[in-house]
Amino acid sequence: MTRKDYELIARTLREVRNELLTEPPQSGAAVVAVVARALGADLLNTNPRFDLSRFLRTCGIVEVV
Secondary structure: OOOOHHHHHHHHHHHHHHHHOOOOOOHHHHHHHHHHHHHHHHHHOOOOOOOOOHHHHOOOOOOOO
């Protein structure tokens, strides 16, 4: 991984933390889903071939379409 990758992860976690601080308490599974979606979206922005659906499934997140 590169410094750019670490910065992306840190930035995503900071944004999720700030979002969760303004929301009511959530279960651990819901927090993981929020983090996975945010990180997946950022990864997709860095690589248009990134498979967000596959990433979320691998994280155990089932997307309802």
